[in-house]
Amino acid sequence: MFERVLICTDFSDGLHRLSHFVSSLRLAGIKHIVFLHVVPLWEKGIIPRVDSEKVEQAQIRLSEAVGEGFNDLEVNIEVQSGKPVETILKVAKAYQSGLIILGSQSRSLLTEKLVGSTMADLSRQTKIPLLVVRPQLISAYTCEELTLRCQHLFRSLLIPYNDSEAANYLVQQIKHLAQQQSGKFLQHCQLCWVLENTGRKGIPRKVLPQQAHETLSQIQADLESTNLQVEIEVREGNSVTEILETAFMADISAIALSSGTIGKLQEWLISSFAAEVLRQSWYPVLFFPSQDG
Structure with missing residues (x-):
């Protein structure tokens, strides 16, 4: 599904643990992995400079964890000094990465406005899909659990749908991945359309449950033509709450x-559905940046 992957870690996000599970990641269809750690520039003094000591320490730490000798899998380690987003984009381009994996702390909209978000900045500057993983989740897994998680990284996806331009683009991206995959790495999708409660009497819904179900049935048939198992569901209520509840009850690997709008002015004014799911979800989120960004 994703054969060339860039894993970014700052050693506080838990993602450096994946260096011990390279063989398991290979079973998820990954053929090339780059582990990237970005060391901030040494700011003491008039001119910022490379912190050579920390670069060397990180290089040794990752090299010892990864080891060597993997069949049908290439692993590279990159430790560079500079700005995180700029460095991630440079390394992803150099290695032609098809997916960027990074951690994301739970933060409020206000906090994100003040300190920024690596994920939001990346989504504005690249079209490469991002797999955003909650650090606390990775850190809490036992080795046995993480082995299975790595093997089934993309096996089952929850796809929120509302017939918007972004939702239709998302479905097409999932279909393309299913058509292009060399094995059964992505096996199952669950489409969920949440009809928002208007909360006001006398105001009809824009979309009725039957209409939503009919639309999802058409998408289901289209995705099933790529040999995916597809389930559909129509729910009513708050979109974020209902999608997270669906994730709790479904057997999924990630929310797609x-x-x-993420990382743009609109997002600063009104938090979007996608941004709220990213902030609140404990599940990994497979994010496809918009092509018109």
């Missing part, structure tokens, strides 16, 4: 999302 796309958005054209």
